[in-house]
Amino acid sequence: MIELDAVSYSYGDDSVVENLSLSVEPGEVVGIIGPSGVGKTTVLRLLALRLRPSAGEVRLDGQSVWDTDERTRLSLRRQVGMVAQEASLFDATVARNVEYGLHVRKEWDERLRDRLAALVSSNGTPEAVHDALDLVELREKLDQPARSLSGGEAQRVSFARAVAYEPSHLLLDEPTSDLDPRNTGLIEDAIRDARARGIGVVVATHDMHQAERIADRVAVLLGDGFTEVGPTERVFESPTDERTRRFIDGELVY
Known part of the structure; x- marks a missing residue:
């Protein structure tokens, strides 16, 4: 709580x-x-x-x-995860944006290190990223540049990034x-x-x-x-x- x-x-x-x-x-x-x-x-x-x-x-x-x-x-x-009113995404793919929260937390959380090790695609994307993008129905955008998304899609990616590490x-x-x-x-x-x-x-x-x-x-x-x-x-x-x-x-x- x-x-x-x-x-x-x-x-x-x-x-x-x-x-x-x-x-x-x-x-x-x-x-x-x-x-x-x-x-x-x-x-x-x-x-x-x-x-x-x-x-x-x-x-x-x-x-x-x-x-x-x-x-x-x-x-x-x-x-604790937080999503701002306006999406703020890096100049990288959708997958790399969602993966960011996992990477900055992996050193202090053994569970997250295990999730990062669970690679399920040839490009090395963690399973947690796929799960988070499925949640917001954007898995097909995995390798797309984040800057090319619509405003609504960008906000959904921000949401996925915040839930990927299961806050x-x-x-x-x-x-x-x-x-x-x-x-x-x-x-x-x-x-x-x-x-x-x-x-x-x-x-x-x-x-x-x-x-x-x-x-x-x-x-x-x-x-x-x-x-x-x-x-x-x-x-x-x-x-x-x-x-x-x-x-x-x-x-x-x-």
Whole structure:
């Protein structure tokens, strides 16, 4: 489990988020919903162990991350995958892009070393890369230059790269904001598959309909904190906080 416990974060004197508490279990999808600019990406970066909180604790499997030494923190950070809103791919083949996460992690994880050794093609591509590309229906693009892909395909490759090394948690920042319906559907199906594999998934989105489709629980981020965290159906149909209700009904303008 990954957990934020009364976490706050500030840029200099400017508070971005305050007193956030959220846990993400293996095999569940949590949606973070809220208007643009409210701090959803900051929450993801805190969960990804890329930002040190100004207050509170971030724990991974019960271990307080920021109380550990730098080497341990790096090992913990490498258990978490993150996909940015805009795909950022290397000038290489699709296969090499997906393989990257495996290579940077292989020295600390014996399981990943074994997976890298399990070559299944003449060009030496690890089986894990094939599995990840199958997940996003892009195996036929294996040897294609990544820079030649469409925007939707590039985002699917970014997703494949993040799941190839089987992270404990996967964090997605507006993963389908600029995608057509087909690519959106493929990404959402891949999220459901990741959940079925036991990966805890957090999706930050301003698309409330997407959160309703794929999330087991939602956390509503308004102002600088969560107004509500709970099961998706309950939050959308019977919110307990008036601010949540007004936001869902489109009455709360930011």
